Amino acid sequence: MGGSAFSAILPPSALPRIPPAVYQALKARLTPRLQTLYSMVATPYEAPEKVDHGDLDLLVCEPLAGAKEVPHATVQTLLRAKYVVPMAGNRTSNYAVPIERGEWALLGHEAEEEAARRRAAQDGQQETYYQVDVHVCSDESEWRRINFFHGYGDLGIILGLIARTRGLVLGSTGFKIQNHPRPPFELSESMDDVLQYMGLSMERWNAGFQTKHEAFEWVGTSSLFDLARFRTEGPGISKVKPERTMYAEFVEWVKRQQTQLQMEVGPTRSKEDEDEQIEHALRYFGKKEAFDKVEREEADRARLKEVFNGNSVRTWAGLHKEEWKELKMLIDETNMERRA
Template identity: 85%
Template structure:
């Protein structure tokens, strides 16, 4: 059953799984309505061979009247939804749209509709509903990213796994380098650029996939995919979630390819291999200089912190632990006299640790702490 968003309002049986023909008719009916409110409306391509659907996802962007946002009540009225779980900003709001009696029968699914209504009646519900999720995107860039990443079921997750195997990160916010403890370093937000970098054909993606097998074979053409090194289990490999059936299918497809080729899976890539791929990606996207600058800044911060810190200042001046106010005064005075941490770092580079110590003692003397 779908409908988890309405668990506090409706039993799961009131939001039945939706047959493909009914799903397509619902999408065809609601998309034009939302296009009267937003300049961009789309539903990510569905997973191939999907037997049924739990809800209808719609990505929208750009209110048509130029307003900052469209009120939830307006969308609710337009969709003729009875219930709504509203979320502010660029997030997903959920709408429960009543299923008209006989609606499924017109599409050859009378038995399924009757069975769904019986289940709902057993839980005290006289009506059944579609769950329609409307995600309001921040801008066109996000709208395009989400439309790609959530297209064809678990394909975005599979591509993310492929990127992670090379030390990179792909998600709905773009292509990045995981760089702890700092935030991820962005390579590109454009999924067109990501697909090109991964050696895949966007033309083939746009043409559509009729089967999961076609999706898996397309992924297998990526320059980042190495059958001899692609591990499906072991250290560092997360267990497949029960709901990710397409992802699980891809893992089985990889195993079958490995068995068919009678090859032994090579050891996991080393840190050096990942660093080489990261270097390649930085140069490809023209981000090498910016990344190196951040690396230098981080190295400088670490180097400065090793010398100029509370413990070293307390030791040099001879402060007791309870004299924390005096400690802060000295540290602030050194920063002021040197012109900030960049100035202290310059002293460290030119005169070493003794130079920093001398500045600390001078600041303490001026403040009368010595």
């Protein structure tokens, strides 16, 4: 979430950074409006110590009055947005809501509002806007996962990094096992269960973090976090993206912890360590039997593909290369019998 979605319509100066007091007032004003359309409306917890905001994110779910979906025009009217970048289905649509003159002054930010209007006027814009992003979730489970993963800035990304060091995947779609070259195998969609497995307190998460340092210390209590093996640079370690400031600060926090403890960082975990963690996760979430079944079926398909291919069938059927139609017919008939 975040970033300007109106670059084709408005210059960046027309969408100024939002002071925290103004942001909170905007959230308090727009949330009840959306609650007249959806039974579930929330904004992910803001990053600790955030000095300003680029936009307001609102997660919504379960349209009221039995409606299958809410038209973008209805949301646009309700938010009093001048522009909208609509996205169909369970995706994020962007709304440009005009900032009323004097609105920031009432909250002690008159100078910032006037400065923002002057910058916009220099680019030929007479109005300034809030970017309001409305993400429509498919169900309550997705709503809770996205709300969690995007809470407290980069905290979800940091937790995903910790999981990845153990061969696990944590994202807004849930907790999974890396299963290359096949898609990840799902362990759980419940963030409560995932945090419990990671040795982290959901109660502490719900209580909130006043500082980034508090959030980092909480992450450090995870049973999956190994300070002695956490490398912050070198082969296989991606550079931190400039916009991921909280993630970058976490990396620096780890470095300081390692320095203070005069800790020599060891190698990352071996494949054997990773396999052991995956086996533990499968048993913890009761997915061992299902995973083994998928693995057996994949192995059977691979063996069948190796044995049952065009060249092998042509050989045992005694067909010539030019008899490709006969070969295709034989393979199709065999596949039909095998599926029956």
